[in-house]
Amino acid sequence: MHKKPIVYPYIPNSAPETKAAMMKEVGVTEPMQLYEEIPEHLKYNQEMKLPEPILDEYSIRRHTDEILGKNKTCGEYLSFLGAGCAQHFVPAVCDEINGRGEFLTAYVGESMGDHGKWQALFEYCSLMGELMDMDILSIPMYDGGQAASSSLRMANRINDRKKVLVPASMNPDIFMIVQNYLNSVPAPEIEIVKIGFEPNTGLMDLNDLKKNISADVSAVFIENPSYLGFIETQAEEIGKIARGAGAEFIVYTDPISLGVMEAPANYGATITCGDYHPLGLHLGAGGCQGGFIATHDDMKYISEFKDLMFGLTDTVQDGEWGFGEVLYDRTSYGSRDKGKEFTGTSTGLWAITAGVYLSLMGPQGMEEVGTTIMQNCQYAVKKIGELPGVKIQFSSPSFKEFVVNFDMTGKSVAQINKHLLEFKIFGGKDLSKEFPQFGQSALYCVTEVHQHKDLDKLVYALQGVISC
Amino acid sequence: MARQKKLLRDNYHQARWDEAIIFEMSVPGERGVLVPLACQNIIGQVGDGVSAIPANLRRKKAPALPEVNQMRVNRHFYHLSQETLGTDVTLGISEGTCTMKYSPKVQEHMAARHPGIVNVHPLQDPDTMQGILEIYYQVEQFLKEISGMDAFSLQPGGGAHGVYANASMIRAYHRARGDNKRTEIITTMFSHPCDAATPNTAGFKVITLMPDESGYPDLEAMKAALSERTAGIMITNPEDTGIYNPRIEEYVKAAHAVGAICSYDQANANGMLGIHRAREAGFDLVHFNLHKTFSAPHGCMGPATGAIGVKEFLKPFLPVPRVEFDGQKYILNSNYPDSIGKVRSYFGNTNVVLKAYMWIMQHGAEGLKEAAICSVLNNQYFMKKIAAIPGIVIWYAKGKRRLEQVRYSWEKLKQDTGVGTDDVNKRIVDFGIEHYWTSHHPWVVPEPFTLEPCESYNKEDLDEYIEVLQQISKEAHEDANFVKTAPHKAASHRPTHEAIDDAELIAVTWRQYLKKRGKK
Numbered sequence: 001m002h003k004k005p006i007v008y009p010y011i012p013n014s015a016p017e018t019k020a021a022m023m024k025e026v027g028v029t030e031p032m033q034l035y036e037e038i039p040e041h042l043k044y045n046q047e048m049k050l051p052e053p054i055l056d057e058y059s060i061r062r063h064t065d066e067i068l069g070k071n072k073t074c075g076e077y078l079s080f081l082g083a084g085c086a087q088h089f090v091p092a093v094c095d096e097i098n099g100r101g102e103f104l105t106a107y108v109g110e111s112m113g114d115h116g117k118w119q120a121l122f123e124y125c126s127l128m129g130e131l132m133d134m135d136i137l138s139i140p141m142y143d144g145g146q147a148a149s150s151s152l153r154m155a156n157r158i159n160d161r162k163k164v165l166v167p168a169s170m171n172p173d174i175f176m177i178v179q180n181y182l183n184s185v186p187a188p189e190i191e192i193v194k195i196g197f198e199p200n201t202g203l204m205d206l207n208d209l210k211k212n213i214s215a216d217v218s219a220v221f222i223e224n225p226s227y228l229g230f231i232e233t234q235a236e237e238i239g240k241i242a243r244g245a246g247a248e249f250i251v252y253t254d255p256i257s258l259g260v261m262e263a264p265a266n267y268g269a270t271i272t273c274g275d276y277h278p279l280g281l282h283l284g285a286g287g288c289q290g291g292f293i294a295t296h297d298d299m300k301y302i303s304e305f306k307d308l309m310f311g312l313t314d315t316v317q318d319g320e321w322g323f324g325e326v327l328y329d330r331t332s333y334g335s336r337d338k339g340k341e342f343t344g345t346s347t348g349l350w351a352i353t354a355g356v357y358l359s360l361m362g363p364q365g366m367e368e369v370g371t372t373i374m375q376n377c378q379y380a381v382k383k384i385g386e387l388p389g390v391k392i393q394f395s396s397p398s399f400k401e402f403v404v405n406f407d408m409t410g411k412s413v414a415q416i417n418k419h420l421l422e423f424k425i426f427g428g429k430d431l432s433k434e435f436p437q438f439g440q441s442a443l444y445c446v447t448e449v450h451q452h453k454d455l456d457k458l459v460y461a462l463q464g465v466i467s468c
Numbered sequence: 469m470a471r472q473k474k475l476l477r478d479n480y481h482q483a484r485w486d487e488a489i490i491f492e493m494s495v496p497g498e499r500g501v502l503v504p505l506a507c508q509n510i511i512g513q514v515g516d517g518v519s520a521i522p523a524n525l526r527r528k529k530a531p532a533l534p535e536v537n538q539m540r541v542n543r544h545f546y547h548l549s550q551e552t553l554g555t556d557v558t559l560g561i562s563e564g565t566c567t568m569k570y571s572p573k574v575q576e577h578m579a580a581r582h583p584g585i586v587n588v589h590p591l592q593d594p595d596t597m598q599g600i601l602e603i604y605y606q607v608e609q610f611l612k613e614i615s616g617m618d619a620f621s622l623q624p625g626g627g628a629h630g631v632y633a634n635a636s637m638i639r640a641y642h643r644a645r646g647d648n649k650r651t652e653i654i655t656t657m658f659s660h661p662c663d664a665a666t667p668n669t670a671g672f673k674v675i676t677l678m679p680d681e682s683g684y685p686d687l688e689a690m691k692a693a694l695s696e697r698t699a700g701i702m703i704t705n706p707e708d709t710g711i712y713n714p715r716i717e718e719y720v721k722a723a724h725a726v727g728a729i730c731s732y733d734q735a736n737a738n739g740m741l742g743i744h745r746a747r748e749a750g751f752d753l754v755h756f757n758l759h760k761t762f763s764a765p766h767g768c769m770g771p772a773t774g775a776i777g778v779k780e781f782l783k784p785f786l787p788v789p790r791v792e793f794d795g796q797k798y799i800l801n802s803n804y805p806d807s808i809g810k811v812r813s814y815f816g817n818t819n820v821v822l823k824a825y826m827w828i829m830q831h832g833a834e835g836l837k838e839a840a841i842c843s844v845l846n847n848q849y850f851m852k853k854i855a856a857i858p859g860i861v862i863w864y865a866k867g868k869r870r871l872e873q874v875r876y877s878w879e880k881l882k883q884d885t886g887v888g889t890d891d892v893n894k895r896i897v898d899f900g901i902e903h904y905w906t907s908h909h910p911w912v913v914p915e916p917f918t919l920e921p922c923e924s925y926n927k928e929d930l931d932e933y934i935e936v937l938q939q940i941s942k943e944a945h946e947d948a949n950f951v952k953t954a955p956h957k958a959a960s961h962r963p964t965h966e967a968i969d970d971a972e973l974i975a976v977t978w979r980q981y982l983k984k985r986g987k988k
Contacts, residue, residue, distance in 0.1 A: 006834070006835065006838075008830075008831065008835055008838060008839075010569075010570050010572055010763075010830075010839075010923070010924060011835070011838055011839055011842050011923045011924070012923075012924075012925070012926035012927075013842045013845065013846060013923065013926055013927060014838050014842055014923075018926070018927055019842070019845065021927075022845050022846075022849045022927060023845065025849055025852065026845065026848040026849050026852060031841045031845070032743075034841065034844045034845060034848060034869060035712075035743055035744075035844070035869070035871075036869055037711070037712040037714055037868055037869055037870075037871075038712055038714065038740075038743070038744050039714050041748075042714075042716070042717065042744055042748050042749055043743060043744060043748075044616075044742065044743060044744055044745045044748060047742075047833050047834075048613045048614060048742050048833040048836065048837075049613050049833070050610055050613055050614075050828065050832050050833045050836070051829065051832065052832055053829060053830055053831055053832030053834070053835055054829050054830060055830065057572075057574050060574060060826055060829060060830050061574055061578065063829070064578050064582075064822070064825075064826055064829075065578070065582065065584075067584075067599045067602055067603060068578070068582050068584030068585055068599045068600075068603075068822075069584055069599065070584070070597075070598045070599035070602070071584040071585070071588050071592075071596065071597045071598065071599040071600055072588075072592065072596035072597070073583045073584060073587040073588055074587045074588065074589055075583050075587045077596075079589055079592075081589045081591050081592065083591055084813060085589060085590055085591070085813075085814065087589070089503060089504060091500075091501045093500075093501070093538060093541060093542045093545075095580070096542065097542070097545040097546075097549065098580075099576075099580055100545075100546070100549040101554055101556030101557065102549040102550065102552040102553070102554040102556060102557055103549050103552060103554060103767070103768050104554060104556065104571070104576065104765050104767055105554035105555035105556045105560070105568075105571060105765045105766065105767075106552045106553060106554035106555070106766065106767075106768045106902075107555075107560075107563055107566055107568065107766035107768070107769065108563060108566065108766075108769065108905065109552075109553055109562075109563070109902045109903040110893065110894070110903040110966075111960065111963055111966075112894060112897055112903070112955045112958040112959065112960050112961065112962065112963075113482065113552075113553045113558075113897035113902055113903050113955070113958050113959065114551075114552050114553055114902070114903070114959075115548075115551045115552070115958070115959035115960040116487075116547065116548035116549055116550065116551030116552035116959060117548070117551075117552040117768045119487065119489070119548050119551070120545065120548045120549075120552075120768070121768065122489075122976070122977075122978075123489065123490050123978075125976055125977050126489070126490075126491065126977040126978035126979065127490070127533060127534075128977075129977035129978070129979055129980070130531040130532045130533050130979065131531045131533070133529075133531070135976075135977055135979055135980040135983070136976055136977065136980070137976065137977060138976070139769065140770075142625035142626065142629060142770075142812055143625065143812055143813045144813065145810065145811075145812065145813050146625075146812075153669075173810055173813050173814075174813065176809035176810040177809070177810045177811060177812070177813070179809055180636055180808050180809045180810065180811060181669075183636070183639065183670070183671065184639075184670070184671025185639050185648075185650070185651050185670065185671040185672050185699070186648055186651065186671075187643065187671075189671050224525075231520075231521060231522075231525060233522045233525065235525065236524050236525075258527065258531065259527060259530070259531065260518045260521065260526065260527055261521060261525055261526070261527055262524070262525045262526060262527050262528065263527070263531070266528070267524060267525065275813075282586045282587065283586070283587055283588060283589050283590070284585060284586060284588075284818060284819055285585055285588040285589070285590050285597065285600050285814075285815075285818040286589075286590030286813065286814030286815060286816070286818060287585075287771060287816070287817040287818035287819040287820065287821075288771075288819075289812075289813055289814070297980055297983070299971050302971075302974065302976075309974075309976045310976065311965070311968040311973070311974055311975050311976050312489075312975045312976075312978070312981050313963050313964055313965045313968060313973065313975070314963070314964045315960055315961040315962055315963050315964060316953075316961050316962050316964065317960075317961040320486070320960055320961060321487075321489065321960065322960055322961065322962070322963030322964065323963060324963045324965045324966045324967060324968045325966065325967055325968065326968045326969075326974050326976055327968070327969055327974075328967060328969075329969075332628075332661045332662060332664070332665030333661055333908065333909065334909050335909070336661045336664040336665055336674075336676065336908075336909070337664040337665050337667070337668035337674040337676070339661075339665055341665070341669045342628050342632060342661075342662050342665035342666045342668075342669050343628065343665075344626045344627055344628025344629060344662055345626040345627060345628070345757075345759065345766065345769050345770045345772040346625065346626055346769060346770040346771075346772075347625070347767075347769075347770040347771050348767055348768035348769035348770050349767030349768055349770065349771065350767075350770070350771060352545075352768060355490075356541065356545055358533055359490050359500060359533070359534060359536055359541045359544070359545075360500030360501040360536075360538060360541050361500065361501060361503070361533065362498070362499060362500055362533050362534065362535040362536070363530035363531050363532070363533050363535070364499065364530075364535070365499065365500070365501060365502075365503050366530075366531060366533065367527070367530060368503050368505060369503045370518070370527075371505075371506070371516070371517055371518055372503065372504055372505055372506050372517075373517075374517030374518050374520065374521075375506035375510050375511060375514050375515075375516070375517035376506055376510060377517075378514040378517055378520065379506070379510045379513060379514050382513065382514065397520035397521060397522075417593065418593075421593070421596070426589065426592055426593075426596075429591050448503060448504045449504070451504075451507070452506075452507045452509055452510055455510075
């Protein structure tokens with residue numbers, strides 16, 4: 001029996017009558033004639049081995065639901081995982097706006113027909129600028145790792161020095177991204193030196209910093225608050241040492257801390273960078289990260305940004321806002337390999353969402369959320385630290401994350417986390433491979449989403465797990 | 469009088485809300501959302517929490533964010549969305565090289581609403597996220613079959629990011645062999661700018677080949693450029709002109725002959741799914757855009773995924789972690805000592821990968837090929853009609869069939885009427901159609917515009933677009949000034965400065981604007 005051709009709802013001209021009429025119009029009698037420019041031996045004449053399609057919408061939804069249903073979620077489980085992707089409160093308006101089809105499906109249109117997109121991204125930059133207390137941002141980047149990497153490359157272009165100093169305590173994943181990004185042919189483009197830290201506080205070892213600082217150093221990079229959660233209380237001094245040697249002082253920050261913590265610009269950062277994921281985005285299995293870089297209003301910095309910048313201007317209509325491309329030739333769109341690094345599709349939709357978040361939160365919301373995180377975190381630190389055999393690794397103050405050491409319990413983090421699953425808890429990230437010097441330690445993340453009862457449940461569960 | 473069916477939206481007007489900047493909407497004391505506060509019990513035990521921060525690191529001056537009530541914030545961003553021409557509301561045919569497909573809503577709803585992806589943490593024990601890992605694993609298998617490559621990574625966060633990862637792998641490969649002489653990458657002018665920019669970022673010297681008079685990259689020039697210094701070639705095919713290069717193998721063979729790696733930028737693969745594969749053409753490395761070709765939307769420039777594929781010998785260099793199946797369950801494996809490491813945190817844009825999974829699963833091998841055929845059929849139909857519009861010239865490859873897109877030129881219109889491509893591009897939004905993509909820089913084809921009528925558009929959509937171009941051509945001949953002052957019916961008018969290069973005029977944030985222009 002002759003098979004009836006499938007008409008795909010997303011391929012309207014697969015309808016046989018239309019298809020035939022159009023083929024006639026272009027002068028072919030069978031579809032492969034459309035491809036006469038491809039030599040025969042370069043055509044793939046077999047059928048690709050792909051699964052049988054699930055053609056109808058109900059069934060594909062059902063099928064996908066069944067696969068995704070295999071995942072445990074941070075809704076069913078109480079989660080203390082963070083490490084750069086923390087669970088935060090997402091206002092409904094954030095989801096409402098990033099679900100708007102116009103934003104979801106727009107791309108590179110100019111500022112007249114896409115006026116709203118340009119304004120929304122300009123507002124993202126503007127709102128972030130207030131939070132950072134800096135004037136300059138470009139449209140967003142892939143993630144914090146990219147932001148850290150590009151900040152370091154900017155520094156290198158600004159002062160033409162070939163060495164950067166980073167804390168040995170930094171996020172190892174971001175370190176890997178940076179390492180690849182600063183690499184070159186022939187290697188290395190830029191030498192990366194890790195500066196040691198005090199094991200009891202996590203703070204940078206200033207003697208080691210002073211030993212390594214020199215007129216060859218392009219940038220001193222710190223995280224504040226840090227990957228391991230501690231607040232780098234010496235940040236201002238580190239900045240002085242960096243700038244004293246003529247190096248850039250780059251601070252990788254957590255934007256949700258900046259309602260209560262000082263903007264890095266105000267303790268000497270010349271470049272602030274980070275990941276804006278905390279601002280109104282879901283966990284998304286890691287798919288909702290986004291990077292930013294901010295600097296002061298100085299052409300020395302502005303001209304080194306690699307991504308597009310949308311500038312506010314007027315239009316020919318009196319009293320109307322318009323937008324234009326700023327220093328387009330900086331970018332690889334404008335100048336190919338002569339541009340600054342490379343640019344491309346990054347995380348526009350998430351940046352618009354972060355703008356919505358900051359618009360909703362306002363100054364008071366940011367102060368409150370930072371305060372709640374500090375309080376919840378300190379409560380968790382206090383209670384967990386009271387458990388027998390459990391030690392809070394650092395004595396220094398922390399924001400959102402902290403390191404818990406389980407050495408004296410005789411149990412590994414892997415064992416503990418496995419047990420915690422039985423309590424429907426995702427324990428903190430196992431650090432035993434990344435930071436073996438901390439023994440059996442885990443990075444716990446506590447935010448504004450954790451209620452008193454959640455923290456008590458964790459403490460109760462941990463108590464049970466370590467004593468069994 | 470009853471309305472006659474028509475395609476041209478000559479009565480259209482875009483939403484123009486005359487919307488304020490969000491900072492102008494601030495009313496001191498208003499709140500957009502209330503956030504959870506610590507309970508009294510916690511406060512009783514730890515106090516205000518923030519005193520733990522040393523004084524010099526305490527925020528002294530609150531960030532000058534606007535204070536706006538929730539309804540107004542929501543309304544404001546609704547207005548801005550209505551002033552944006554996404555493919556959900558317009559013909560994305562305009563953005564050639566970008567493959568503006570319909571992104572099926574069922575995919576969007578699953579990716580944006582299913583807790584099994586929205587509320588999953590990327591560092592959960594792999595046993596608790598077998599579903600996500602299965603999606604990753606399956607998409608990798610699909611892409612292997614579609615390209616003929618041996619392994620894929622879905623970690624890069626965009627197309628250019630994928631090409632950058634490929635340049636990084638080329639570097640790692642030669643270095644692992646102890647071959648440190650290879651410092652050059654060759655690309656072509658009609659390949660995407662990222663094929664030149666990313667190898668440069670990875671530390672290579674970049675050589676760019678210009679097209680010959682037929683529009684193909686100059687093969688002889690390439691042979692002359694190849695040497696023991698060549699690390700790789702990074703090229704697109706078909707290039708942004710939509711012209712398939714039938715001698716592609718010769719480029720690849722010549723590059724292989726000097727020991728270079730051949731990287732195929734498959735951002736333009738939509739017309740070739742199931743028809744032509746990178747493997748048969750001899751390539752070692754590829755990338756696909758899962759937004760674009762595999763239907764995930766563009767989201768005002770992301771999130772996106774540049775899926776990168778390699779032949780077996782390059783597999784050790786792929787980013788980690790790799791998603792693998794050990795016979796019983798899916799695992800994350802980072803044990804690849806030669807890996808370039810990471811280019812993106814965790815394992816990439818899971819939501820984009822999920823949409824690509826669903827799209828491929830809804831089509832299967834036959835459907836993918838049908839998408840390719842209909843995209844090429846649409847393009848050839850479109851090109852034939854557009855070629856007849858006064859003022860339009862088509863450069864290169866006369867009489868040859870193009871694949872999924874064409875780079876057109878308004879050169880003749882400009883000569884005849886003074887109306888160039890930038891003017892037409894502003895008028896086109898007056899008909900409810902998104903600004904089109906002219907060309908990447910530099911403009912080799914004069915007064916260019918690049919259209920890609922992919923398989924999502926039906927014949928009436930194409931005919932509507934053609935009517936709009938005809939109408940603008942007619943207007944240019946009759947009243948050039950009218951076109952040169954467009955848009956007239958868009959969300960905003962021509963900016964006074966479309967290109968802002970003067971330091972005094974740069975205002976990329978509201979605070980910078982206030983400082984420079986002093987306006988309140």
